[in-house]
Amino acid sequence: MSQAALSYVHPTPDSPWGTYLSQVDRVAPYLGHLARWIETLKRPKRALIVDIPIELDNGSVAHFEGFRVQHNLSRGPGKGGVRYHPDVTLEEVMALSAWMTVKTAAVNLPYGGAKGGIRIDPKQYSRKEIERVTRRYTSEIGIIIGPQQDIPAPDVNTNGQIMAWMMDTYSMNVGGTATGVVTGKPIHLGGSLGRVKSTGRGVFVTGREAARRLGMNLEGARVAVQGFGNVGSAAAELFAQSGSKVVAVQDHTGTIVNEQGLDVAALTAWVKENGGVAGFAGSERMADEEFWDVRCDILVPAALEGVVTAERAQRITAKLVLEGANGPTVPSADDILADRGVLVVPDVICNAGGVTVSYFEWVQDFSSFFWTEEEINVRLDKIMVDALCKIWDTADKHKITLRTATFAVACERILTAREERGLYP
Numbered sequence: 551m552s553q554a555a556l557s558y559v560h561p562t563p564d565s566p567w568g569t570y571l572s573q574v575d576r577v578a579p580y581l582g583h584l585a586r587w588i589e590t591l592k593r594p595k596r597a598l599i600v601d602i603p604i605e606l607d608n609g610s611v612a613h614f615e616g617f618r619v620q621h622n623l624s625r626g627p628g629k630g631g632v633r634y635h636p637d638v639t640l641e642e643v644m645a646l647s648a649w650m651t652v653k654t655a656a657v658n659l660p661y662g663g664a665k666g667g668i669r670i671d672p673k674q675y676s677r678k679e680i681e682r683v684t685r686r687y688t689s690e691i692g693i694i695i696g697p698q699q700d701i702p703a704p705d706v707n708t709n710g711q712i713m714a715w716m717m718d719t720y721s722m723n724v725g726g727t728a729t730g731v732v733t734g735k736p737i738h739l740g741g742s743l744g745r746v747k748s749t750g751r752g753v754f755v756t757g758r759e760a761a762r763r764l765g766m767n768l769e770g771a772r773v774a775v776q777g778f779g780n781v782g783s784a785a786a787e788l789f790a791q792s793g794s795k796v797v798a799v800q801d802h803t804g805t806i807v808n809e810q811g812l813d814v815a816a817l818t819a820w821v822k823e824n825g826g827v828a829g830f831a832g833s834e835r836m837a838d839e840e841f842w843d844v845r846c847d848i849l850v851p852a853a854l855e856g857v858v859t860a861e862r863a864q865r866i867t868a869k870l871v872l873e874g875a876n877g878p879t880v881p882s883a884d885d886i887l888a889d890r891g892v893l894v895v896p897d898v899i900c901n902a903g904g905v906t907v908s909y910f911e912w913v914q915d916f917s918s919f920f921w922t923e924e925e926i927n928v929r930l931d932k933i934m935v936d937a938l939c940k941i942w943d944t945a946d947k948h949k950i951t952l953r954t955a956t957f958a959v960a961c962e963r964i965l966t967a968r969e970e971r972g973l974y975p
Contacts (some may be wrong), residue, residue: 750784752903
């Protein structure tokens with residue numbers, strides 16, 4: 551394990567931080583003289599752990615543990631989501647913040663990488679309790695966030711309402727309305743049109759470009775999607791509109807399949823009403839593990855990290871994997887997919903549509919001038935396609951995978967900024 555296995559984190563090779571360190575090590579040969587700065591990428595700049603005590607509705611006091619990690623700020627303020635999940639750990643948040651550093655650089659946004667999280671199962675608490683948790687967490691991390699310091703956004707189990715509470719809490723604490731402190735806000739509080747579906751749209755746009763380069767026709771292509779939240783559902787919708795057949799979907803409630811293609815619009819409405827895909831009419835239930843055996847052309851893992859293991863990588867039938875989630879493929883699985891000729895469009899470019907439109911929102915908040923959804927989508931599509939083309943050229947030049955090429959392009963930008971800024975003092 552790298553010497554950057556910090557004293558407070560003990561990663562394994564396939565753990566989130568271990569996976570990230572492996573990815574950085576693989577890119578070192580392509581960094582030239584900038585490789586002398588590579589330890590910068592292996593150490594988060596700042597990690598904050600906070601206690602979040604709140605009074606529950608029954609009058610008792612509960613404590614939750616929260617995190618905010620700023621991995622690298624060489625290219626601009628930190629940018630990254632906040633997740634509420636019972637399995638959140640410091641190591642996971644560190645890795646997610648590091649992937650944000652790479653992601654923002656890969657699409658050339660003027661940001662560094664950050665991430666936050668609270669170890670909580672939000673389904674077990676009332677709306678008022680979640681509001682108290684959110685406001686106390688925001689107050690605790692308020693010492694390191696701000697429109698020019700670190701800008702949180704929604705992630706797993708968080709949404710526009712939680713961003714509104716975060717923005718309001720921060721604003722009350724600084725004595726003025728600061729809409730730019732978070733992105734992913736409701737539209738009437740300075741949010742951007744197109745933000746909710748932007749990550750899924752980015753998955754589709756990069757997938758469409760990759761399919762074109764592979765000579766794969768989206769008309770009739772079979773698509774399997776793991777995770778049917780904002781990312782998976784939006785990507786599935788766009789693939790269906792392009793004539794593809796979404797044949798299988800898996801989420802936390804189960805796995806459904808239809809060889810003739812699921813009605814994605816109806817499924818989206820069902821999930822909104824029922825909280826998951828299980829029980830959807832016009833589909834058959836399948837054992838969760840069998841999802842990885844589904845015959846498909848395109849696989850979209852859009853749930854949590856570490857789900858594409860070495861064993862599952864041997865079974866995947868798709869020729870194209872689009873990483874809608876952060877870190878879904880462990881390094882050993884990456885190698886297996888590459889050996890099998892399966893093209894993986896990595897998370898750090900594939901799901902960068904969300905942070906790109908978050909950037910648009912941030913810019914619009916500063917100017918108080920807002921764009922139409924059509925303008926948003928045109929700008930997003932151009933940034934995603936241009937970024938992927940640059941990465942693809944790098945992959946062809948060095949005969950490396952798209953993931954290593956993405957890291958090469960991004961890390962060169964990050965470390966150039968680090969070198970030009972120098973060390974202080």
